[in-house]
Each structure stands twice: as C-alpha cells, then as structure tokens.
Amino acid sequence: MDRSCSLIINDIDPGDSGLYTCRSGSGSSSDGFVYLNVLSVNRGEPVDMYYRGGDEAVLPCNRNSSSDSCSAVDWFHKRNENIDIQPEVRRGIVQSSPRSASMSLDRNCSLIINNINAEDAGWYRCSYNSDVYLNLLIISSSPPDADPTKNGDITLLCSLVRFSGFSSCPDKSLLWLNETGSELTGEGDGYKSGGQFGCVSNLTVNLQSSRRFTCQFVERNKVKVEAHYQHEGMMSSHLSLQPYFILRKLNCWNVTYV
Known part of the structure; x- marks a missing residue:
C-alpha cells in the first residue's frame, strides 16, 4: 500500500x-x-516438441517465476482442427478423463504426460499463453501379429502424428536408414521402400533379418526425432527438441535437448 x-x-x-x-x-x-x-501477451513463439510414442513428455508453461503454486494454471488440448478444445487442467487440478491418470504438473506447472500415444498428440496451451505442439513418431508393423520366428516379410510403418494431420509432412521428410546410416530408397538387400505418403512412410523387410532399421523425421535439414527397429521388436529413440531444455534421461532412452 x-x-x-x-x-x-x-x-x-x-x-x-x-x-x-x-x-x-x-x-x-x-x-x-x-x-x-x-x-496477457504471448511471451514466445509456439514450441514444437518431438517425442517417440511411449516416452514421457514435458510441456513447458511460461508461468511467472514469482508465483509459488500452480493454482491459477489451466491447460487445454486440441488433437486436430475437427475436435473441440478439451480442458486437461483447471486451476492446477488435472481434470477427470480417460487420459488423466497419465498426467500431472511439476513444480514449474509444466504438463507431464507419461507413456504418450497418438491420442496425446496435438496443440496444447497453458493459461499463461504458452502454445506447445506435441508431435509423436510411431513405428508399427503390418501385420502386427507376425511371428518373428518364421521366415517372411513384414511392413514397417513410420508415422508422425501431429496437430495438422497426416498430410502435412513435406516430401522426403521421413527417411529410412540402415545400420550404417545409409538411406534406404527403392529396393535393395533385404528391404523394399514403399515411399512416403503424407506423414507416413513404409518399408518392407524380412522377418529373419537381424539388421536394425531407423526412421527419421527431418525438418529444415535437421533431424527432429528418430526411432530404431529390429525384428525382435526392440525400439529406441533419439529426440532433438528446443534449445532451452536440459539433458534428461527417460527410462532407458537417452533424450538430448539441443
């Protein structure tokens, strides 16, 4: 006074x-x-974040550092243009929904989402005008129940799930690589590329192959996220996110913020 x-x-x-x-x-x-x-004036440009399905996502909120709680923080989510905005957090409390068990807030009021899947992708906004776009790279197989002990082919589908939909990925932004880092195009030893359609790219490989195949999403000549696949079903990922985040380790996957 x-x-x-x-x-x-x-x-x-x-x-x-x-x-x-x-x-x-x-x-x-x-x-x-x-x-x-x-x-309120937006304090920065929208943040694009890239993760692999199954990881833990941390979505930042530009909350005033002088605030000592998250009681005034709301989080909203919209999967795509055709779905209504959903309130995920009201006044610091995660709202009841099928996804609420995987959500929480940290001490900075960032939204934490565990074991993320395609339902979690899309646009998020913190009430402090923080816009975040969560993009997921997912590798699936067709047929999904193929027996890895038998000889035969399996088609790997590499999909980037994002707010703007499956048609918004530039041509040649989803790349398949072998274990030496060489790009796999056309047809070669143990593989056949089916090309990229929107945000989905497919590669047919032999079930008995012990080679590792990598899918990368590349934007402006920079790898944003990549995932690896072997016939045993083993996958790993390396994610390249925004410059102001620190190095974290999620479970057994190394996540580097550069």
Missing part, C-alpha cells in the same frame, strides 16, 4: 485479475470496487 491506501501489486499475472474491494470504515456503505483486467 502507498500513503493513500492504494493497493499496489507488483509484477501482475493472470491470477491477479478479478474484483477488488476497498473498505474505509466498519460498514460497507463506503466500499469502493475495482475490476482488474489483465491483458
């Missing part, structure tokens, strides 16, 4: 908005009312 009993609030944020009442005496007859409206 200053000398005139005006209420001074430093470094305001959306949690400070609302109705304020000033009472100068013991009664309410002389009450003064002030409505505080806070105009």
